[in-house]
Amino acid sequence: MSATNAPSRRVRLTPLTVRDYLVLLLAVLIVVLPLGYMILASFKGAGDLATTDLVVFPDVWQPQNYSEAAQKVPFGRLFLNSGIVTVVGAGLKVLLAILTAYGLVFCEFPGKKFVFWGVLATMMVPPQVTALPNYVFVSGLGGENTYWGIILPGLGTGFGTFLLRQSFMQLPFEVLEAAHLDGAGHWRRLWHCVVPMALPSIATVALVNVVYEWNDYLWPLIIITEPEMMTLPRGLTLLQNSESAASSFGVLMAGTVMVLLPILAVFALLQRHIVNGFTQGGVKG
């Protein structure tokens, strides 16, 4: 493995290297084993789950756990709901962040500083603190069990705006100046210069928001009561409540796998960008 990457630098097995390898191996196992155990459990039937012995691999594989989970909770519909909420929510958030960041960096208007701090400070307000008044407000407008009721309250974005502002400020100003002199207005400068140049940062913000929207739990828990309108994590609550017997743990795990797997797949494909997004979110902004 090392030979292909760096033929000249072979790793010598010093005690320190061995120690570090052990640390990494242990860390990886601690992450992988529970997840693997969960996936295996999603194929277990009543027999495997009734015993107190350690059962790692199912005695008889039960893929029907998945269809059973899908029967108890309308998983197909939940997938669709989660997809809609994630795509629309993350998409609109990114759009708003791009527009606001552009305005903050490239336009002059009175109170710009104030607006910037007002946007930035939203990151300090946890959604849990605003949940109750927002519930009263949104349900009063008929937003319970609607897509807009799930999506709208979370749209105002401080995080994305902040990150994109930092990134827009790094852009080469000569390019924008030239576009300006060529008569390009703000709108064209935004879409033809700024967005293409800042695409990596925009993708990062988008990915972080996708992960966030897909996993969001508290707000859908509060605003959605009808199974048909639930998102996937919200639907798990329903499944958990219906699966009180230990023997049907396999069904619950099947549902859990269906919630976790899509985001794991996205992560496997784009892990570098996602890790960047989450960590650069604050590190020296």
Add this chain to the structure above:
Amino acid sequence: MPGTAVATTKRPRQALSGRRIREWLIFVAFVLPNIALIAIFVYRPLFQNVYYSTLNWTLGSKFATPVGLGNYRNFFTSGEAGKVLTTTAIFTVATVGLTLVLGLCVALALNRKLPGAGLAQATVFAPYILSGYGVGLAWLYIFDPNIGALSAILRDVGLNSPEWINSPPWTLTMVILVYVWKNLGYAAVVYLAGLQAVPVDLMEAAQLDGAGPAKRFFKVTVPLLSPTTFFLLVTTILNSLQAFDLLIAMDKLGRGARTLIFDAYLTGFKEQSQAGYSAMLSTVLFAILVVLTLIQLVVVERRVHYR
């Protein structure tokens, strides 16, 4: 800052008024939608929450009685504050401490750039992006006192499994462990970035001066990492104070891991739907967050030197 805009190149004064209006229109079109949403769904509810906290009010009921600071008084004098704040403090201190220490260990190993380190980094980070609720359910099966893997393993080596799910202190322990499992990768990756910024020549100089590995670690690496540690301290404390979905997945009724935020949800939306009381709890949480943020600002000004 290179942030001053292209659009502000000097123009004669007469032209300004037209430009001003244009810039205002840009503001309205570009910035206002986000600002409006933030105002409606973040700042409005934030202040409304403070108002709610002075009411005796059941969620869904049309009638509310103003009680002034009554909810706060009840909370702080009934002994509930002691319990809830202690749980919150234990959860926060334990998760933050473990996450930082273990995260640094993993980061040190990752920093050696051994073959496979990239894959290890991605794997360790993965739980951070998973649904807290899903992760909680998956671990609940491992911790299950009857059929869980953990109790089976403990039995095999001749130990009794603790009552993870039914005994409050053990429930809290369980939730802390899983929370650390989920967030460890984040600290590791941030620490790794910090470690990579440690200048090599400084390390070599220390080595030439005869400092052993332990001394180099504590006298050079740790002090140089202090800005990273401080950043992580702030972000992980704020995150731990807001942890919710993992807690409710593993401790449905809030028997052991009833932190401030969890308590606010249970009293507001479950149990007796005491909306006023719940608003009081989340106002207390917000006050704590504000104080922590202010401390952070002061400390950053005074002590931590970002280079």
